[in-house]
Amino acid sequence: MNSAPDFSLERALPTPFHARTQAFNLEGRWSSWNGYLAAEQYFDAELEYFKVRNACGIYDISPMQKYHVSGRDAEAMLNRMVTRDVTKMRVGRVSYVLWCTGAGRLIDDGTIFRLAEDAFMLTCGSPSTAWLKKSAIGFDDLVIKDKSDDLAALSFQGPTSCAALRCMGLDGIEEVRPFEIRRFELGALRFMASRTGFTGDLGYELWVSAEDALALWDALYAAGEDFGIHPFGEVATNMLRLEAGFIMPGAEFNEALKTIRFEHDQTPFELGLDSMVDFKKPHFNGRTALLAESKRGPRVSLTKLDIEGNKPAAGSFIYNSKACRRDVGYVTSGIWSPVVKANIAFAMIESKHISGELWAHINYEKELRHYSKIARCQIKQSPFYAPQHAKLTPPADF
Amino acid sequence: MKRYDAIVIGAGHNGLTNAAYLAKAGLDVLVVEKNDYIGGAAVSRELYDGWTYSNCSYVCSMMRQVLHRDLDLGRHGLMLIPYLGTINFGDAGNALISYHSKSAAYNELKRHSRHDADAKLRIRADLTRYALIIRKTLLRTPPDPAWMRIRDIRELLFLAKQFWSLGEKEIYEYVRFFTLSAADFLDEYFETDLIKASMASSGIIGTALGVHSPGSSYILLHHVMGDVDGNVGAWGLARGGMGAISKALESALRSFGGAVRSEAEVVRVLVRHGRACGVVLANGEEIHSKIVVSNLDAKRTFTKIMDKRDLPPGIFEKASKYKFHGSSGKVNIALDALPKFTGVPDNPYVNRGSQAYPGSMHTLERAFDCWKRGRFSDVPFIESVIPSAWDPTVAPPGKHWMSNFIQYCPAELSDGPWTPEKRDAFGQAVVERIEAYSPGFKDLILHMEVRTPHEIEQEVGLTEGNIFQGELTIDQLLFNRPFPGYAQYRMPVKRMYMCGSSTHPGGGVSSACGANAAREILLDLRKPSTVPEDDCDDE
Numbered sequence A: 001m002n003s004a005p006d007f008s009l010e011r012a013l014p015t016p017f018h019a020r021t022q023a024f025n026l027e028g029r030w031s032s033w034n035g036y037l038a039a040e041q042y043f044d045a046e047l048e049y050f051k052v053r054n055a056c057g058i059y060d061i062s063p064m065q066k067y068h069v070s071g072r073d074a075e076a077m078l079n080r081m082v083t084r085d086v087t088k089m090r091v092g093r094v095s096y097v098l099w100c101t102g103a104g105r106l107i108d109d110g111t112i113f114r115l116a117e118d119a120f121m122l123t124c125g126s127p128s129t130a131w132l133k134k135s136a137i138g139f140d141d142l143v144i145k146d147k148s149d150d151l152a153a154l155s156f157q158g159p160t161s162c163a164a165l166r167c168m169g170l171d172g173i174e175e176v177r178p179f180e181i182r183r184f185e186l187g188a189l190r191f192m193a194s195r196t197g198f199t200g201d202l203g204y205e206l207w208v209s210a211e212d213a214l215a216l217w218d219a220l221y222a223a224g225e226d227f228g229i230h231p232f233g234e235v236a237t238n239m240l241r242l243e244a245g246f247i248m249p250g251a252e253f254n255e256a257l258k259t260i261r262f263e264h265d266q267t268p269f270e271l272g273l274d275s276m277v278d279f280k281k282p283h284f285n286g287r288t289a290l291l292a293e294s295k296r297g298p299r300v301s302l303t304k305l306d307i308e309g310n311k312p313a314a315g316s317f318i319y320n321s322k323a324c325r326r327d328v329g330y331v332t333s334g335i336w337s338p339v340v341k342a343n344i345a346f347a348m349i350e351s352k353h354i355s356g357e358l359w360a361h362i363n364y365e366k367e368l369r370h371y372s373k374i375a376r377c378q379i380k381q382s383p384f385y386a387p388q389h390a391k392l393t394p395p396a397d398f
Numbered sequence B: 001m002k003r004y005d006a007i008v009i010g011a012g013h014n015g016l017t018n019a020a021y022l023a024k025a026g027l028d029v030l031v032v033e034k035n036d037y038i039g040g041a042a043v044s045r046e047l048y049d050g051w052t053y054s055n056c057s058y059v060c061s062m063m064r065q066v067l068h069r070d071l072d073l074g075r076h077g078l079m080l081i082p083y084l085g086t087i088n089f090g091d092a093g094n095a096l097i098s099y100h101s102k103s104a105a106y107n108e109l110k111r112h113s114r115h116d117a118d119a120k121l122r123i124r125a126d127l128t129r130y131a132l133i134i135r136k137t138l139l140r141t142p143p144d145p146a147w148m149r150i151r152d153i154r155e156l157l158f159l160a161k162q163f164w165s166l167g168e169k170e171i172y173e174y175v176r177f178f179t180l181s182a183a184d185f186l187d188e189y190f191e192t193d194l195i196k197a198s199m200a201s202s203g204i205i206g207t208a209l210g211v212h213s214p215g216s217s218y219i220l221l222h223h224v225m226g227d228v229d230g231n232v233g234a235w236g237l238a239r240g241g242m243g244a245i246s247k248a249l250e251s252a253l254r255s256f257g258g259a260v261r262s263e264a265e266v267v268r269v270l271v272r273h274g275r276a277c278g279v280v281l282a283n284g285e286e287i288h289s290k291i292v293v294s295n296l297d298a299k300r301t302f303t304k305i306m307d308k309r310d311l312p313p314g315i316f317e318k319a320s321k322y323k324f325h326g327s328s329g330k331v332n333i334a335l336d337a338l339p340k341f342t343g344v345p346d347n348p349y350v351n352r353g354s355q356a357y358p359g360s361m362h363t364l365e366r367a368f369d370c371w372k373r374g375r376f377s378d379v380p381f382i383e384s385v386i387p388s389a390w391d392p393t394v395a396p397p398g399k400h401w402m403s404n405f406i407q408y409c410p411a412e413l414s415d416g417p418w419t420p421e422k423r424d425a426f427g428q429a430v431v432e433r434i435e436a437y438s439p440g441f442k443d444l445i446l447h448m449e450v451r452t453p454h455e456i457e458q459e460v461g462l463t464e465g466n467i468f469q470g471e472l473t474i475d476q477l478l479f480n481r482p483f484p485g486y487a488q489y490r491m492p493v494k495r496m497y498m499c500g501s502s503t504h505p506g507g508g509v510s511s512a513c514g515a516n517a518a519r520e521i522l523l524d525l526r527k528p529s530t531v532p533e534d535d536c537d538d539e
């Protein structure tokens, strides 16, 4: 007898929002993230991107890793682990953090939410249970709980996001400042909102128990309808974060603990994250190595480039002359930016060549023929896109 | 008394672009505008509380990306956003939907005709090939075949090279294409009337040609040669309305030190010893400058603000005959909710983008017949767009603004001048046509702005309300625009220039005319050009 093959354990798992998101994923464009299905794009990546820049968009970030770290030693333990000073964080605030190996190589980046004096939530893109356990050695009054599967989360971003949340009934959401947390109750629905995101735009992240995920989606969608709400996927996210100047693991850096080859990972200084490393606080992981590097200066530097022409430079080599005799770096991420109307990229470049001429050797294709061009690159210091409206409190309606 | 380096007459988007590039080159520039608002036909105004109408132009595709980038218009507040979905309504109450996804688009055409579904792919390739060549000419000054200076020869060679790259057979096709009617051109591809009609309508927008008139195939191309972020043929919206383009240009101009004065109508250009040297405003005030640039259409420039005696013989007559026909109207409607359309799925990617009412090839031609007889079309072609479904800034949440572009509406009626009653009757014909496909539409209307060519001429100063500042027929294109001998943005009077859509590459919100004119002016002043080259080579 013929029996259908059993692929059930082969498939990535649906997130708590899957029942809603799948209706929008018209061509079944899924990838996977930490064992869960994640939408690469729903309908059209550029449309989704514009929803965030022009109206509002929802990104299902449930596959993010979420850890509750609590106890009297929680602050000290996290402060020992990450490179920023956690003791300066007030309750109800969120902070972007990095953590490194003893050699000062970047393991991952993430955010810490200070939920109470002695309770934190750490979120990050990749599973970190083992490293957290290791970092907890020597701290006794400490409980670490992996909440990744219990907590669902939505990133709700865009200029109309605050107006939509107000319309949904989140009284006071307009007073929430960037990197601030607030809890809300709508009837039986309880959740936490933080004014955070990965898009550089006005936006919030909503954290809710997996059971209440669909109720949250429905309430948000109903309110968002008149504000242009639309789900967005990974491709759009990648465009948005690059414009905002945010790095991404797997693009700008290889996670240190997963790196096979010598120094194929990076340090915070190489990534231009100097201000995220605080030498004034007591000892933290990687301090000695990072201090030495900060004196010496990083060997390579992540650089923001505005490249002539309109062919995205992803994957290109960077040279120090138009003749392309010596490569001095490579592009880590590159896109055509529709709002800036520029060909933008992140590139890892040998620090000593930063001040000279930079040229990208870009390969592209037209109707199956391959072409290449040498395009001049200009270094940008500030993010490619940093709209004023993203910082206002209270935010404008659009 | 202060003397400016340059005065630009008219704060249309081309005037502002021109001024921005002159100011960027270090010139002390003043733009003088007759209205109390800027933008000309790229304008958005709140005429009804909470609604921002783009009173004339409403969609954007021709804006040269390289200028947008070079002037950093994004930082000056401009964002161009895409919208999706076009429905073409047929006379039989049927609809042809342009889906965004390739597979749905193909399946929809196949539903009408398998043959035409294939042919659509072929016509797309052909039109894109034609468009890619035209696109390369947009940010270049046309050569003057009569002069044959080194630059003219270089530009002619450039054009020749582009054409040669097509291959011999295609060159013949291309040349033929320019003289065809939209109907003849489409007949070579399609068998289904509604598919033809839905494409032919691009061949009549803004022009006094019918779908069977020779030359209408070029107009069709003119409407598909733009792009949104490299997607050639796509149209987008300006966030905040088309006026946002003008505002961003003004902001760029001011960042370079330029100035704009509104409510300053120019009545005459001052000419001394054969050189332009300033302008006289309606209030009698004189403003002096080293050069003068006109953003007005060629007819107005030569016949309204120049003293005939300052012009060489014959030019005045030539300018008076420059071909202009008002043929379009515009109806902006504030709606209480999104309209619903019969026979159209409740799919947000199709039911809130644009709706077109070509009806059939016959209906389109009949609409033109009305125009020829000096009446507005009783069954007009309408292109509606609902920008508020994509742009949260132009109407309150849940409410909508519908922009309706109408073909045909004459500048002069056979039964005497336009009156408010006739204007309202025109608006009513439009509403009735929509109501037939969207029952209940009328009940959603909160406010309406109806504009015939008469209003467009009065407000924007486009002669006859012609949207392109002069017909886009082959006798008025490229080195013939506005007329032979004056296609390089220079006027017969020294130190005076033209920068409006009457010049190459013609109408539409492209900023190209203004930028090209700036390049020529800076060349005459022996200053390095601040105008970038187009990056079409990447296409």
Ligand SMILES: Cc1cc2nc3c(=O)[nH]c(=O)nc-3n(C[C@H](O)[C@H](O)[C@H](O)COP(=O)(O)OP(=O)(O)OC[C@H]3O[C@@H](n4cnc5c(N)ncnc54)[C@H](O)[C@@H]3O)c2cc1C
Pocket: B009, B010, B011, B012, B013, B014, B015, B032, B033, B034, B035, B038, B039, B040, B041, B042, B055, B056, B057, B058, B059, B060, B061, B062, B264, B265, B266, B267, B295, B296, B305, B328, B329, B330, B405, B456, B459, B460, B461, B462, B465, B466, B467, B468, B469, B499, B500, B501, B502, B506, B507, B508, B509, B510, B513
């Ligand atoms: C109804 C309509 C719909 C259109 N739709 C589209 C569209 O969707 N997409 C598109 O790309 N294009 C569209 N167009 C065409 C496009 O808007 C025009 O081609 C373009 O805006 C013209 O720009 P311009 O700067 O060359 O001239 P204009 O916009 O005509 O600017 C001329 C300026 O000069 C001023 N002026 C006139 N006389 C004087 C004077 N004596 N003194 C001082 N100032 C004066 C006017 O007030 C005006 O501001 C449309 C046009 C119309 C009318």
